[in-house]
Amino acid sequence: MxxxxxxxxxxxxxxxxxxxxxxxxxxxxxxxxPEPCVPRAFRAYLELHIEQGPRLEEEGLSVGVVEGIVAISWSRLTLHGVQDHAGPTPMRSRHDALVAAAEVVTGVRRIATELGGDLVTTVGSLVVSPNIVNAIPGRVALSIDMRDPQDATLDRALPLLDRVVQEACEREGVRYELEHYWRVPRTPFDAGVVAAVERAAKASGAGWRRILSGAGHDAQYMAALGPAGMVFVPSRGGRSHCEEEFTPMDDIEHGANTLFLAALDLAGRA
Structure with a gap:
């Protein structure tokens, strides 16, 4: 807001x-x-967060100096087949929405492997109707998430997704609606803030590297209002959004010190 x-x-x-x-x-x-939620002038915005990926841990580093956030595209797909009984309906006459969805899921993964590089693709939500053991699914709704450091890669990936969906639905004889409803370009963070975070990481004595964020963060939106930047600390095993999410206390301390020193630097008190 x-x-x-x-x-x-x-x-x-x-x-x-x-x-x-x-x-x-x-x-x-x-x-x-009662306080209005409106932008106010600020010197800089800093955010400390776990990496939510494996790179820092794999390289034995405590701090990531975040240069920006990757480009992100979200799509929603609804498939309309013919709901019918699982027993009497011959295989030859089925129009199974879930079969088409399964082909789309594997096709979404294939787009990432074919284009290569740092592109990642995910089907994270799948809603099947009527979702009972003895019925052929008549409707499936699913999400498609695509991310890459380069906007141009998503420009190439989305037409491939269109083709994957069209061909899967033609083979199974089902209808579909596909909407590419959300697109965020790559968000570079302010060069001065990134440099301040880098100086702070060095001063803290932490092992560090520059890194891009593969996940969206508040800093992505704050960057539209003023200078913004981020500090990452490792995620054990790259895990996040789960009970196993964990960061060692030493890494947390390095991250907090980096945040503190960067804030002092940006405030002109370093």
């Missing part, structure tokens, strides 16, 4: 899986305040 990417009313009206409305829950816990 602060960066103007989401309207305040849209955020307030967002609901979770249980139907609970964000504004109502904020009011319930006493966090629905």
């Amino acid at each position: 602060l960066a103007g990417k989401i309207a305040l009313e849209d955020a307030y009206n967002a609901r979770d899986r249980d139907g609970l409305r964000l504004a109502d829950e904020l009011e319930r816990i006493g966090y629905l305040g």
Whole structure:
């Protein structure tokens, strides 16, 4: 909201899986305040975060000096087949939405291997209907996430996705709707902030390297409002968004010291 990417009313009206409305829950816990959510002038924005990937740990480093965030594309696909009984319906006459979806899933993975480089592709959500043991799926909705350091790579990948979906649906005789609904270009961080983080990493005595973020962060939006940068610390095994997410305390200390020293530097007090 602060960066103007989401309207305040849209955020307030967002609901979770249980139907609970964000504004109502904020009011319930006493966090629905009167202060306007508007941009204000700032010297710099700094964010400390786990890498959410394996590179720092693999190289035995404690700090990542983040240069920016990769380009990201999100698509949603809905497949419409013919729901029918799993027993009496011959294989020759089936139009199975899940069979087409399975082909799309493998095709999405194939796009990354064929284009190579740093492109990553993921189908992270799959909703099957009616999702019962004795019915041929009549409807499947799924998500497609594509990320690469270069916007041009996503420009090449998206037409390949269009073709994968079209061919899979033609083979199974199902209809589809495909929407490329969200695209964020590569976000470079402010050169002065990145340099300050690098000086801080050196001064802290931590092992460090420059790195790109493969995940989106608040800093991505703050970079549209003013100078922004990030500090990464390692994720054990590259794991995140799971119970096994862990960062050793020594690395946390190096990251916190780097953040502190970079803030002093940017404030003119180093």
